[in-house]
Amino acid sequence: MATPRPIVPHHVAIVMDGNGRWATKRFLPRIVGHKQGLDSLTRCVKACLERGIGVLTVFAFSSENWNRPSDEVSGLMDLLALSLSKEVPSLNANGVQLHFVGDRQRLSEKVQAGLAQAELSTASNQRLIFNVCFNYGGRWDIAQAAQKLASRGEAITELSLDRAMALAHVPDPDLLIRTGGELRISNFLLWQAAYSELHFSDKLWPEFDEAALDEAIAVFRTRERRFGQTTAQVSGHDNTPNTKAA
Ligand code: IPE
Ligand code: IPE
Ligand code: MG
DSSP, X not given: OOOOOOSSOSEEEEEOOOHHHHHHHTTOOHHHHHHHHHHHXXXXXXXXXXXXXXXXXXXXXXXXXXXXXXXXXHXXXXXXXXXXXXXXXXXXXXXXXXXXXXXXXXXXXXXXXXXXXXXXXXXXXXXXXXXXXXXXXXXXXXXXXXXXXXXXXXXXXXXXXXXXXXXXXXXXXXXXXXXXXOOOOTTSSTTGXXXXXXXXXXXXXXXXOHHHHHHHHHHHHHOOOOTTSOHHHHTTOOOOXXXXXX
């Protein structure tokens, strides 16, 4: 018998793209789009809690986003600092365990302290693990994991690398959503998305609401995840033993 499909994916990852276009379409400064994007994220966290999703990982600022105009970069840094003070109490009240994933060295000391404090104060929450990828890049993650192993003199294997990656505290994403209509990964979760189901939405991130999330989940449930096997194997109709030496 095939195992029944879970109602919702356990781990949902999202490339929250389209804030700038949302603002530009309304003749507003791009930073207004980012503020609206933060509201959309708050709504998304609530929706994940209501749907029993176990892990939410979002791409908030990429290693490459430093290349944007300096006023947009500093606006995004300010928004990060603001969101820490504004959102952490309600995340705590809702049982959300917060993690910041990415290279913190380039962030100000004040922001770094704020991130550490937010993580500490939510560390014992169990309802939802919420990873915010900030100054994150998939290539950075693979390189930092390899460096960590090299400095300890450990062998580099798939398992040891996996354990040294920045998302080692959660299983790989089941569903990876990108909003904003672009069909690319943009250096997100290069290692962890090896077998994630991909869903691309044309909605701009500030417009991505509960219905759009439900649609992504509904599409996910129609997918057959084979992990290299055949349809007959995953549906339980093929009982031929696998004699391949491990
Ligand atoms: C995503 O929205 C947020 C960040 C990259 C920080 P964008 O700012 O990339 O929005 P578009 O793609 O320009 O519309
Ligand atoms: C990806 O969006 C990064 C985040 C959503 C944080 P970008 O807007 O930076 O991606 P590209 O530049 O279009 O590939
Ligand atoms: Mg973009």
